Structures are given as C-alpha cells and as structure tokens.
Amino acid sequence: MAKISITWIIKNQRGQIKGPYTTIEVLNFISGGTFSGEEQITKYPGGEWTTISKEPEFYEKILETLENQLKDSTPIPKEPKNETKNVNKAKVNTPNLDETVAVPADQRSVVKQTIIPQQAPKAPTATSSPESLKQFLSQQKPDVIELKSIDTERKKDSLDTLRWPIFGAILIAALALIYFGLFDDESHEASDKIILIAPGASKDVLKQNEIDARVTKSLQLVSMDTPEKYAEAQSVLVSTIENSIKNIKARMVLCVVYKELWVYSRQNSNDQKAILQVAKQTKSLNKIDPAGMLCEAVKLVTEGRYSEAQSVVDKAMEKDYTNFFLYQLKGEILEHENQKLVAENFYQKAKELSGQWVKPVFSQAMINAKLNDTNKAYQLFAAALKINKQHKNSIFGLGILEANRGQQDKAISYITNGLSLDGMMDKNIESQGIESLVEIYLIKGDKKKANELANLNLSKNPSKKSAIHLCDRLGGCDKSVVKNAKPDEELFFSCQSLFRQKEYLQSQAECKSAFELNKKNGAAALTAGESLWFLGQSMEAISWIEKAIKSDPKNYKAYLKKAEFLSDRFDFIEAERVLMQADYVSGKTSYEVQRGFAYLAFKKRDYPSTLKLAEKALKNYDADLESIILYSSAARNMAVAFKVSSQKDQEQRQKLAQDAYAYALKAIELDSTSIQAQINYAKVIATRQGVEIGGDYLIELIKLYPTLYEYRIALAEIYIEEEHFKQAIEELQKVLAINSKDKKALMAIAKSYFQVGDQDRATTAYLTASNLDPSDAEPIFEVAKIYMESGKIDLSLIQFERVLGLNKKYPKANFYIGRLMILKGNYSEAEKFAEIEKKMYPQLTDPYLLIAEIKYISKNYSDCAAEYARATNFGSQPAAVYVKAAKCYRLSGQLDMAQGFIDIAAEKESGFEEIYKEQGALFESRGDTISAIRSYCKYAELSPNSKDQDLIKSQIQALGGECGD
Structure with a gap:
C-alpha cells in the first residue's frame, strides 16, 4: 500500500468543491491551467481555507505558470462549450479529475456522477454470512472511488481566468506575502481535528449496482482502520446516501465511521448533530433493523451513555449475530466497563466475522498488552500489520512492546518507522512510543538524540505532564513550545469529553484549569459551572457561569445557563433579568432565549405562559427537543389541574391532553434516546391512559436500562402524583441503594414519607439532600413546612429564616413566616412579611390571602374584602x-357584592358546604328568615359532623325554624 500523503480539496470562485488531490496533482492542475491560483485550498481532512497563491508549496509553480503565460503572446482562446478534449492531454501522468470529497451541504455541488463498473462485488447485507463478509473485504483494492467530475468546470475555470490583470494581481500579492513573511509554515499547519459531515437531502440517482459498489468501497476503506481511510469512507458514504434515499446499509457503515472518527473530531455541536441526524434517519427507515440500533448505540457511546448503548447493542445482536460491527462495539463498551477478558472474546468474534478489518485485531492486541500477555499482543500487532502495513498504532504498539522487552534496536526501528509515516494516530500511544525511545537513547548514552525526541514529544503534547516532566529531567528541551502552545484547548477538549461521560468531578477540575490558563476561554468556565451544578455546588456553579459571561459578554448561551440555574433555585426575578440580557445579546432572534423564558414560566407554574413561549421558540426552530418537551409537560400539567364543570371544560381538558400527547410523541420521534423525552412520554400516557399504562412503559425502560435510575425516579413521581406513596417509596429506595447521594431521589422520598405520616424519615431525607448542596434552600424550606405542620413553631421559624439567608427571594418563604407570626399572635409582623412577599411576587395569590386573613382577624372587613377581591384577579380560585x-363583604355591609361572590362559589363547586352557611348568614342580614333557615339546613345536611353543628342548630331554632319543614 502506498504511503499516506497530504491531500487537498479545492473550492473555486463559484464555491464548488473538488478533490481530494495530492500535492503533485494540484501542481499539475496549476501547470495545465485548470487552477489559476485564486481558488481556495485546504488540507484534507481538517485544514483551514486559504488561497492557493498563499500556500508555499504551490507558490513557485504559480510563478512558473505566470512566466510561461507572459512569454506566450498568442491570445488563449476559450474552449467551445461542447468540446470534450482534456486541457492536460499532453501530460502523461495527469491524474484523473473525477474524484470527490464530502463537504457540508451548503458547499456541495455534485456536478457529475461517475458510474462504477457493474462487475464490482456486491456489498454484503447486515445479515450476510461471515464468508461473504470476508470475501468482500479481501477482494477490494485501495483505489479512491470516483464520485465527481470537474471536467465541465475545468472548461469554465481554465485558461480564460489567466488574463494579464489577474496574473499581475497574483504576482504582486505573492511578492507581498514573501516580503511580509506570511509564508510561515506554522500558520499553515493542518488542524488535527476531522469534521463529521452529515448527508444533505437525499434523492434517488444511483442504481443498485452503483450503491453496492460504493458501500463495498467504503467497507474496504474502513478495513484499513486509519483516520484518513475513515475520512475517505465518510466522503464516499455521504455522497452515496445523498444520491440514494432508502439506503440503510450505507447509513449503518457511516455510523461506524462516525464512531471511529469521533476521537479525532472537534466533538462540537455540529459533530454531535451529524451523528444524531444519521442515527435518527437510519432508525426511521426501519425501527427494528439492527442497522438503526447500531447507529443509536453509536450516538449513545459518543454521549458517554455506555450502559444504554450496551442494552441497544444486545438487542441488535439478538436480531443479527453475524454483524461484526456490533461485536466490536460490544467489546469496546465492555472494555470501558473494565471487563477486559470478556471484551477480548467479542473482539475475537468481530475479527473472525470481518476477516480483514484491522480494528478488532488491534483492539485484541491492546487488551493483551494491558494484561501483560506480551507474546499474544506481539502476534496480534503483527497480524494487524499484515492487513495494513502502515497501521501506525500497531507499529508503535510493537515498538513499545520491544522496548519493554529490552529489544532496543527493534524498538527504535519500529517507532522511528512509525514516526516517518504521515497520518494521524492515537496521541497517547504515540507519546508513549516517543518516551520509550527517549529512555532507550539515554541508556545508549545518546543524550542529544534523547533531547531531540523529548522536544518532539513536547511539541506534539505541550500540556501532557509526562512530556513536561521528561523534559525537566533532561534539562535540554525548548520550553517555548509550551508557552506558544494552547494547552487550555487540550484541557477544554478533555473536560468536555469527561462532561459528556458524566465524570463531573474531573470535568470541573480540567475546565477550571483550562480557564485559568486562558481567561478568554469562556466556554471552559461555562462547562465548569455546569459540572459543578451536577455535583450539587449550585452557588459555585453560578459564580463560574458569571466568569463565562465576563469572559465573553456576547455569548448568550452563558446567560441562558445562568437563568436556568437561577430558575431552579427559585430566584425568578433575577432569572428574568438575565434572560432579558440574553435576549438583547442574541439580537432578539434566538429560539433558545424564548425557550429560556418558557422554562422560567414552567418553574413558576405559569403553564399558559409556558405554552405560548415554547410555541414562540418552536416557530423559530420547530425541531428544538427541549421546547417540545416543555410544551408537552406544561399542557399535561394544565390538563391534570383542569377543573371540569361543563362540556366546554371537558373539551378544553381533552385538547390539552391531546396536545401533551402529540408533542410527547414528536419528542420521541426526534430523539428516542433522550431520557427526558422518554420520561415525559411516560407521564403523558399515564395522565391520558392511566397510571398503570405509564408505569408499565417506564418499567420496560427500567428492564432495558437497569442502571439508569432516572427512569425509576420518574416512575416514583408518577406514583406520587396518583398518591401511591408506598409504591413510590419502594422505587426510590432502589435508587438510593444504587446512589445514596441522588438529590432528586432524596427529595421525592422525603415527600412520600411525609404523605404517609412518617415525618421523622421525611425530615432526615430532606436534611440529607441539604447536606449534598448546602447552598440550596429548597430542602430546608420543606423541613420548615414539616415543623410548622407538626406545631413546632419556633423550629419552623428558624428554618424559614435559614431559607431567606440562602435565598432572600425564595418564593413563599416570607409568606410562611407571616403565617407563623399569625400563630404567634403578632399580626403587624405577619402583615409586614406578607407585604414583602406581595411586593416580590405580585402575581402570587398567597400573600393577598394572608393579608385578607389578617384584616379579618383585625375586624377590618372592608380591607379584608378588598384583598380577597385582588386575589381573585389572578385567575380562578378555590370556592x-x-x-x-363574601363573608368580608357581608360584614362590611356590602351585601350585593357578597351575594355576587357566593354565586361564583356556587358555580365553581355547588357541593361545598361553606357556601350554604355563608348564604344563610347573608339571607339573615337581608331579613329573609325563611331563605336563611333553608340555607342553614342545607349546610347541616352537607356537613353532619362539623364542629359547629350544634351552633347551627341553635341558630335555626333562634330563627324559629326547623330542618325538614
């Protein structure tokens, strides 16, 4: 196999992409006039765009071409439209131009599809036999598949662009670049990150034999197990998918390619979206096909959700036990879980089924090396190199083994050979290999060579501790590479990876370090804050989010995260202020900001506003999963709380329930792996079809993912809603047995204990939750309510004051202190705290009701009536x-107003006995004795065991009446 060389892709003046080409091919195109020097060029994969004339490797050739053109005084005619001759016909070794590279959809333009010979071996299906899988891999040649022709484009872009003015401009620009020293090699070094590319819209263009040939070609590239070959395979597969609508095999292989390229990618949101898109599309083609399940598992693995991925892989393997990709993935998951011996068995099976795929052979070799089975590891590395002689990871693996065995010359030979090869490789293995060489040369007494290699290692890994320590030990390293490097980027990359894997303790540490190295890296501060939040350090989390905002004031996502955290801490006023800032920074166009407002409304239990705001967000981006879940959840909560007193009410409730279901279903369709989408769907069907149906749905998910306690907590929450508190406690105890520090489970079990009358256990659970995050006021608030409920007034007051110490704007804290003051007989203090609550949360009815109660006790009936009236302005209230x-209006002498409120109460709940007691008093005030007796008798009938039963009977008798008349 030829040595892997640097390749390039070209973008012409029309924005069309061509390539990839080798350096020699690009030089030939320049000589032949195909490229003028004004086109954009980038190393592939992962480089940065620049003009060809600015690339040092092509500058001399451009000058040479210009010189030749200046010598030729004959005008260069344009080629006729239909002429098919090749401009480079005279050149013997001019490469074929019909090649392609997959690029983002907005930059792609497939000009011509080249038909691949029909005699190409047919690509195996997901259920093909091991023999056929071996055959297709062994029969392929490493040719680059031809996907795009630039022949027509060459006619348009060739010699007519090489006119005098352009030549002059290029020449002047090139000379200026030289003069100002812009041809700096370091500035043109290719990025070491590969971009994951999602296919654009599909159309049926290719015939089946063409599809089969392309899939076969991609599998051959995959078999080599190098980042460059995977990137080539990505190009082939993306183009194939774009030109064949229902091609599930190509999508399955593309998912595998994504997994292999993931460690070499930027791992940013665009890369994640590419995986999500292909996984979703593949699953939608056939929900029970193993190909879709494999793609789903790949998505989960890249998100660090290994236990879920394993369940999906197991399910897929039940349907297809010959798919070597599944065995390889299962082995990797098991190895991640430190089950090395079991993992090796799966790698062995993947190797047997594939026949020619390097990956499982190398994976086996690495496991045996870790298990110190040197001989077996050596044989496996050698076996990998028989398939691909330039598999750098295996070459380095052999070198490291030889170094460990004391075979110094062999180690030098292997590792030096590996270093001479182009292409990317595992950075840890590469660094370990170079460090092994350093030690060997030190033993040999060649300190100069050792220093050179230590410098090389440091330049490749400027932030790696072992590389820095090795240099410190030798004392001859050029530390300027460390100063000039950007170690914060590596740390940030690592912290993001740890964050996705839910390793929050390590993640926050690495993100903090990245930020300390570069105070402009606001994204590092943001991820540190998110990690701290999941660790229960809410105040420190918010402080790190504030650092992110200060570092990058234009990053509205940091404002959104701060607002979310503030909303979760019930600091609604500050959350709204921060959201207003985010809205301004984003230019008032971001759907994410609208979603932030919707979330705030949801936390405030303002569900109608949640619906409106989530709908507004979805108008800007209709596939926003979080907004869809918010809408569904708010609609469900409204349906549950909806009081039905008429046919119209029933219809409204049904519509809300239907909307909740429709949006829940849409969320599942968008991302079936989303835990929140699955939980929301279960809760919606529990509301719509009954708790058993919703519970059963979650129980099935628990069986699939037994280690994901989120589903057990959700099941417990459904039981709590339906007042099945003992069942909820059972589920939550299982969660806490797995993770005794799960705050959400502790809060839920505390609530359940309280509802079954076990106040001591409830208090203990709340206090345990508080210890996990001492800055969170919510568990203390709940403890204070328990103390108040049990008559421990002073203890309750202390806890409520603690709440205000943690969060002075905590909703209802001042309200409850006011209520405690009433119990203590201090009405002026009670009213003061109620007024504070009313001022902070003017839309909250509780402080108005409390002030009304205080006015009633103080016999200030007019003000009492006014406060109750204000409370009713904030929506429907209980009867x-x-x-x-009505009672306050009656006592203040406003009898008509009193009657109006009685009528409203009767419309809302005609069976509420207190209505008739007050109606009797109102009739009595009007002098209508008969009606008063009738109303009092109705009250006595509806509440035969009321405490004032004797008093009511006496009142009826005093009016000269008797019930039953």
Missing part, C-alpha cells in the same frame, strides 16, 4: 376563597 370574600 373557599370566594366564600371568605
């Missing part, structure tokens, strides 16, 4: 509120 308002 009891209207009855109390």
Whole structure:
C-alpha cells in the first residue's frame, strides 16, 4: 500500500468543491491551467481555507505558470462549450479529475456522477454470512472511488481566468506575502481535528449496482482502520446516501465511521448533530433493523451513555449475530466497563466475522498488552500489520512492546518507522512510543538524540505532564513550545469529553484549569459551572457561569445557563433579568432565549405562559427537543389541574391532553434516546391512559436500562402524583441503594414519607439532600413546612429564616413566616412579611390571602374584602376563597357584592358546604328568615359532623325554624 500523503480539496470562485488531490496533482492542475491560483485550498481532512497563491508549496509553480503565460503572446482562446478534449492531454501522468470529497451541504455541488463498473462485488447485507463478509473485504483494492467530475468546470475555470490583470494581481500579492513573511509554515499547519459531515437531502440517482459498489468501497476503506481511510469512507458514504434515499446499509457503515472518527473530531455541536441526524434517519427507515440500533448505540457511546448503548447493542445482536460491527462495539463498551477478558472474546468474534478489518485485531492486541500477555499482543500487532502495513498504532504498539522487552534496536526501528509515516494516530500511544525511545537513547548514552525526541514529544503534547516532566529531567528541551502552545484547548477538549461521560468531578477540575490558563476561554468556565451544578455546588456553579459571561459578554448561551440555574433555585426575578440580557445579546432572534423564558414560566407554574413561549421558540426552530418537551409537560400539567364543570371544560381538558400527547410523541420521534423525552412520554400516557399504562412503559425502560435510575425516579413521581406513596417509596429506595447521594431521589422520598405520616424519615431525607448542596434552600424550606405542620413553631421559624439567608427571594418563604407570626399572635409582623412577599411576587395569590386573613382577624372587613377581591384577579380560585370574600363583604355591609361572590362559589363547586352557611348568614342580614333557615339546613345536611353543628342548630331554632319543614 502506498504511503499516506497530504491531500487537498479545492473550492473555486463559484464555491464548488473538488478533490481530494495530492500535492503533485494540484501542481499539475496549476501547470495545465485548470487552477489559476485564486481558488481556495485546504488540507484534507481538517485544514483551514486559504488561497492557493498563499500556500508555499504551490507558490513557485504559480510563478512558473505566470512566466510561461507572459512569454506566450498568442491570445488563449476559450474552449467551445461542447468540446470534450482534456486541457492536460499532453501530460502523461495527469491524474484523473473525477474524484470527490464530502463537504457540508451548503458547499456541495455534485456536478457529475461517475458510474462504477457493474462487475464490482456486491456489498454484503447486515445479515450476510461471515464468508461473504470476508470475501468482500479481501477482494477490494485501495483505489479512491470516483464520485465527481470537474471536467465541465475545468472548461469554465481554465485558461480564460489567466488574463494579464489577474496574473499581475497574483504576482504582486505573492511578492507581498514573501516580503511580509506570511509564508510561515506554522500558520499553515493542518488542524488535527476531522469534521463529521452529515448527508444533505437525499434523492434517488444511483442504481443498485452503483450503491453496492460504493458501500463495498467504503467497507474496504474502513478495513484499513486509519483516520484518513475513515475520512475517505465518510466522503464516499455521504455522497452515496445523498444520491440514494432508502439506503440503510450505507447509513449503518457511516455510523461506524462516525464512531471511529469521533476521537479525532472537534466533538462540537455540529459533530454531535451529524451523528444524531444519521442515527435518527437510519432508525426511521426501519425501527427494528439492527442497522438503526447500531447507529443509536453509536450516538449513545459518543454521549458517554455506555450502559444504554450496551442494552441497544444486545438487542441488535439478538436480531443479527453475524454483524461484526456490533461485536466490536460490544467489546469496546465492555472494555470501558473494565471487563477486559470478556471484551477480548467479542473482539475475537468481530475479527473472525470481518476477516480483514484491522480494528478488532488491534483492539485484541491492546487488551493483551494491558494484561501483560506480551507474546499474544506481539502476534496480534503483527497480524494487524499484515492487513495494513502502515497501521501506525500497531507499529508503535510493537515498538513499545520491544522496548519493554529490552529489544532496543527493534524498538527504535519500529517507532522511528512509525514516526516517518504521515497520518494521524492515537496521541497517547504515540507519546508513549516517543518516551520509550527517549529512555532507550539515554541508556545508549545518546543524550542529544534523547533531547531531540523529548522536544518532539513536547511539541506534539505541550500540556501532557509526562512530556513536561521528561523534559525537566533532561534539562535540554525548548520550553517555548509550551508557552506558544494552547494547552487550555487540550484541557477544554478533555473536560468536555469527561462532561459528556458524566465524570463531573474531573470535568470541573480540567475546565477550571483550562480557564485559568486562558481567561478568554469562556466556554471552559461555562462547562465548569455546569459540572459543578451536577455535583450539587449550585452557588459555585453560578459564580463560574458569571466568569463565562465576563469572559465573553456576547455569548448568550452563558446567560441562558445562568437563568436556568437561577430558575431552579427559585430566584425568578433575577432569572428574568438575565434572560432579558440574553435576549438583547442574541439580537432578539434566538429560539433558545424564548425557550429560556418558557422554562422560567414552567418553574413558576405559569403553564399558559409556558405554552405560548415554547410555541414562540418552536416557530423559530420547530425541531428544538427541549421546547417540545416543555410544551408537552406544561399542557399535561394544565390538563391534570383542569377543573371540569361543563362540556366546554371537558373539551378544553381533552385538547390539552391531546396536545401533551402529540408533542410527547414528536419528542420521541426526534430523539428516542433522550431520557427526558422518554420520561415525559411516560407521564403523558399515564395522565391520558392511566397510571398503570405509564408505569408499565417506564418499567420496560427500567428492564432495558437497569442502571439508569432516572427512569425509576420518574416512575416514583408518577406514583406520587396518583398518591401511591408506598409504591413510590419502594422505587426510590432502589435508587438510593444504587446512589445514596441522588438529590432528586432524596427529595421525592422525603415527600412520600411525609404523605404517609412518617415525618421523622421525611425530615432526615430532606436534611440529607441539604447536606449534598448546602447552598440550596429548597430542602430546608420543606423541613420548615414539616415543623410548622407538626406545631413546632419556633423550629419552623428558624428554618424559614435559614431559607431567606440562602435565598432572600425564595418564593413563599416570607409568606410562611407571616403565617407563623399569625400563630404567634403578632399580626403587624405577619402583615409586614406578607407585604414583602406581595411586593416580590405580585402575581402570587398567597400573600393577598394572608393579608385578607389578617384584616379579618383585625375586624377590618372592608380591607379584608378588598384583598380577597385582588386575589381573585389572578385567575380562578378555590370556592373557599370566594366564600371568605363574601363573608368580608357581608360584614362590611356590602351585601350585593357578597351575594355576587357566593354565586361564583356556587358555580365553581355547588357541593361545598361553606357556601350554604355563608348564604344563610347573608339571607339573615337581608331579613329573609325563611331563605336563611333553608340555607342553614342545607349546610347541616352537607356537613353532619362539623364542629359547629350544634351552633347551627341553635341558630335555626333562634330563627324559629326547623330542618325538614
């Protein structure tokens, strides 16, 4: 196999992409006039765009071409439209131009599809036999597949662009670049990150034999197990998928390619979206096909959700036990879980089924090296190199083994050979190999060579501790590479990876370090804050989010995260202020900001506003999963709380329930692996079809993912809603047995204990949750309510004051202190705290009701009536509120107003007994004795065991009446 060389892709003046080409091919194109020097060029994969004339490797050739053109005084005619002759016909070794590279959809333009010979071996299906899988891999040649022709483009872009003015401009620009020293090799070094490319819209263009040939070609590239070959395979597969709509095999292989390229990618949101898109599309083609399941598992692995991925892989393997990709993935998951011996068995099976794939052979070799089975590891590395002689990871693996065995010359030979090869490789293995060489040369007494290699290692890994320590030990390293390097980027890359794997303790540490190295790296501060939040350090988390905002004031996502955290801490006023800032910074166009407002409304239990705001976000981006879940959850909560008193009410409730279901279903369709989408769907069907149906759905998910305690917590929450508290406690105890520090489970089990009357256990659970995050006021608030409920007034007051110490804007904290003051007989203090609550949360009805109660006790009936009336302005209230308002209006002499409120109460809940007691008093005030007796009798009938039963009977008798008349 030829040595892997640097390749390039070209973008012409029309924005069309061509390539990849080798350096020699690009030089030939320049000589032949195909490229003028004004085109954009980048190393492939992962380089940065620049003009060809600015690339040092092509500058001399451009000058040479210009010189030749200046000598030729004959005008260069344009080629006729239909002429098919090749401009480079005279050149013997001019490469074929019909090649392609997959690029983002907005930059792609497939000009011509080249038909691949029909005699190419047919690509195996997911259920093909091991023999056929071996055959297709062994029969392929490492040719680059031809996907795009630039022949027509060459006619348009060739010699007519090489006119005098352009030549002059290029020449002047080139000379200026030289003069100002812009041809700096370091500035043109290719990025070491590969971009994951999602296919654009598909159309049926290719015939089946063409599809089969392309899939076969991609599998041959995959078999080599190098980043460059995977990147080539990505190009082939993306183009194939774009030109064949229902091609599930190509999508499956592309998912595998994504997994292999993931460690070499930027791992940013665009890379994640590419994987999500292909996984979703593959699953939608056939929900039970192993190909879709494999793609789903790949998505989960890249998100660090290994236990879920293993369940999906196991399910897929039940349907297809010959798919070597599944065995390889299962082995990797097991190895991640430190089950090395079991993992090796799966690698062995993947090797047997594939026949020619290097990956499982190398994976086996690495496991045996870790298990110190040197001989077996050596044989496996050698076996990998028989398939691909330039497999750098295996070459380095052999070198490291030889170094460990004391075979110094062999180690030098292997590792030096590996270093001479182009292409990317595992950075840890490469560094370990170079460090082994350093030690060997030190033993040999060649300190100069050792220093050279230590410098090389440091330049490749400027932030790696072992590389820095080795240089410190030798004392001859050029530390300027460390100063000039960007170690914060490597740390940030690592911290993001740890964050996805939910390793929050390590993640926050690495992100903090990255930020300390570069105070402009706001994204590192943001991820540090998110990690700290998951560790229960909410105040420190918010402080790191604030650092992110200070570092990059234009990053509205940092504002959104701060607002989310503040909302979760019930600091609604500050959360709204931060969201307003985010809205301004984003230019008032971001759907994410609208979603932030929707989330704030949801936390405030303002569900109608949640619906409106989530809908507004979805108008800007209809596939926003979080907005869809918010809408569904808010609609469900409204349906649950909806009081039905008429046919119209019933219809409204049904519509809300239907909307909740429709949006929940849409969320599942968008991302079936989303835990929150699955939980929301289960809760919606529990509301719509009954707790058993919703519970059963979650129980099935628990069976699939037994280690994911989120589903057990959700099941417990459904039980709590339906007041099945003992069942909820059972589920939550299972969660806490797995993770005793799960705050959400502790809060839920505390609530359940309280509902079954076990106040001591409830208090203990709340206090345990508080210890996990001492800055969170919520568990203390709940403890204070328990103390108040049990009559421990002073203890309750202390806890509520603690709440205000943690969060002075905590909703209802001042309200409850006011209520405690009433119990202590301090009405002026009670009213003061109620007024504070009302000022902070003017839309909250509780402080108005509390002030009304205080006014009633103080016999200030006019003000009492006014406060109750204000409370009813904030939406529908329970019938009891209207009855109390009527009572204050009656006692203040406003009988007509009192009757109006009684009528409203009767419309809302005609069976509420207090209505008739107050109605009797109102009739009595009007002098309507008969109606008063009738109303009092109705009250006595509806509440035969009321405490004032004797008093009511006495009142009826005093009016000269008797019930039953």
